[in-house]
Amino acid sequence: MSNPAEAPFSAAAQAILNDLEQHREKDIRWRDGKAFSLTYCASDDARNLSETAYRMFSHENALNVAAFPSLKKMQQEVLDFVMQLLEAPPTGAGFMTSGGTESLVLVVYGALQRAIALRGTERPQNQRFNVVLPSSAHAALEKGCTYFNVEARRVPVRADWRADEEAMIAACDDNTILVACSAPQYPQGVVDPLERIGAETLRRGIPFHVDACMGGMLLPFLAPSNVPWNFSVPGVTSMSVDLHKYGYTAKGSGVIVYANKELRQHQTFFTNNWLGGMYGSSGILGTKSGGPIASSWAMVQYFGVEGYRNLALTARKVALQIARHIDAIPELQMRAEPDTTLLCIGARNPESLSIFAVARELRGNGWYVDEQTPPDSMHLTVNVVHENRVDEFVADLVAAVKKAVNAEPNKDGGSAPLPYGSV
Numbered sequence: 001m002s003n004p005a006e007a008p009f010s011a012a013a014q015a016i017l018n019d020l021e022q023h024r025e026k027d028i029r030w031r032d033g034k035a036f037s038l039t040y041c042a043s044d045d046a047r048n049l050s051e052t053a054y055r056m057f058s059h060e061n062a063l064n065v066a067a068f069p070s071l072k073k074m075q076q077e078v079l080d081f082v083m084q085l086l087e088a089p090p091t092g093a094g095f096m097t098s099g100g101t102e103s104l105v106l107v108v109y110g111a112l113q114r115a116i117a118l119r120g121t122e123r124p125q126n127q128r129f130n131v132v133l134p135s136s137a138h139a140a141l142e143k144g145c146t147y148f149n150v151e152a153r154r155v156p157v158r159a160d161w162r163a164d165e166e167a168m169i170a171a172c173d174d175n176t177i178l179v180a181c182s183a184p185q186y187p188q189g190v191v192d193p194l195e196r197i198g199a200e201t202l203r204r205g206i207p208f209h210v211d212a213c214m215g216g217m218l219l220p221f222l223a224p225s226n227v228p229w230n231f232s233v234p235g236v237t238s239m240s241v242d243l244h245k246y247g248y249t250a251k252g253s254g255v256i257v258y259a260n261k262e263l264r265q266h267q268t269f270f271t272n273n274w275l276g277g278m279y280g281s282s283g284i285l286g287t288k289s290g291g292p293i294a295s296s297w298a299m300v301q302y303f304g305v306e307g308y309r310n311l312a313l314t315a316r317k318v319a320l321q322i323a324r325h326i327d328a329i330p331e332l333q334m335r336a337e338p339d340t341t342l343l344c345i346g347a348r349n350p351e352s353l354s355i356f357a358v359a360r361e362l363r364g365n366g367w368y369v370d371e372q373t374p375p376d377s378m379h380l381t382v383n384v385v386h387e388n389r390v391d392e393f394v395a396d397l398v399a400a401v402k403k404a405v406n407a408e409p410n411k412d413g414g415s416a417p418l419p420y421g422s423v
């Protein structure tokens with residue numbers, strides 16, 4: 001059989017493909033480097049390889065990797081690659097997931113199952129189990145807590161937006177099943193301090209997750225040795241990393257890694273309590289495409305450690321260039337010095353400038369930036385696709401600020417922020 005990626009299309013199929021191209025017309029222009037959110041693009045060559053690898057395995061079913069040894073092998077090789085970057089212990093064990101949200105929901109589920117297994121009781125008497133989280137931790141952890149009826153015990157971050165170690169420790173009690181921090185957290189882009197929390201959770205036997213969905217493919221190459229962020233921190237029991245972010249793979253690819261198989265076993269699911277025999281699965285999905293696994297494997301082969309190092313260093317350089325330009329715009333301020341490539345920008349005087357009005361002006365020029373609150377901020381996820389766009393973006397940003405300063409407040413649709421995730 002010929003390679004399906006190269007098969008010619010019938011006229012009917014080609015017409016449908018043309019329609020699909022048209023449907024894209026109003027989508028954000030991420031391939032051109034005009035979007036600072038949701039998407040990542042390393043190069044045309046890498047993207048073509050990733051898409052072709054995805055297509056080759058898109059109809060294969062990763063629900064049963066015994067039936068597809070190719071997927072089993074690729075998944076393991078991707079995991080081994082990521083575990084090495086995370087300095088996972090030799091006992092480390094993980095799975096590929098569909099991305100950060102699935103990883104984080106599974107971490108909460110696994111912690112709950114572990115707590116139930118250890119206590120031999122379904123739920124604490126008259127109380128709920130809780131997960132202790134800084135206010136900056138990703139919404140997907142909140143989602144996990146909501147799904148499994150666990151309290152998301154949010155602890156305010158410090159003035160520098162990092163987790164408040166002492167307050168986090170003070171928030172833990174006998175019903176705490178998990179503590180989670182981020183490397184870096186999404187909203188302001190800073191890495192949480194882990195060492196005090198790790199020491200305490202280790203002492204108390206509480207699992208400690210580090211969400212490196214954003215940073216896992218960056219920090220191995222950027223982190224100064226005095227910023228501990230991975231399994232080298234005593235007490236860290238699990239980490240999540242997304243390949244569909246700074247691994248530049250097709251969407252649907254994340255990794256969850258536990259310090260050992262004992263910890264990992266609580267997230268897996270097995271049943272024979274139906275008429276279909278034994279059924280096991282590693283994550284939330286049942287049937288799942290082999291595409292993300294193949295795309296991830298192809299990108300790991302293509303870039304390797306050195307390729308990812310170059311990508312990380314370039315993205316970081318571009319992020320810092322933009323940050324320095326923002327420092328020079330009197331009406332704007334960086335909310336934090338970024339630890340990786342995430343920039344959070346606010347108005348120096350919110351009384352005279354709505355940062356959301358600035359974002360609206362930028363959108364009018366074809367840019368796409370995230371809006372978030374609290375506090376009212378603009379958020380940029382910078383990656384290598386932006387390398388040759390910095391001057392143009394900064395010029396448009398300066399013009400957008402000028403217009404927004406002079407704009408009447410709440411003109412054309414008001415200043416409610418555009419949601420980062422929506423249905």
Ligand SMILES: Cc1ncc(COP(=O)(O)O)c(C=O)c1O
Pocket residue numbers: 099100101102104138140182184185186211212213214242
């Ligand atoms: C720190 C962090 N964790 C988790 C996620 C969730 O990842 P996803 O949207 O791929 O499920 C994100 C997404 O941006 C993130 O920044």
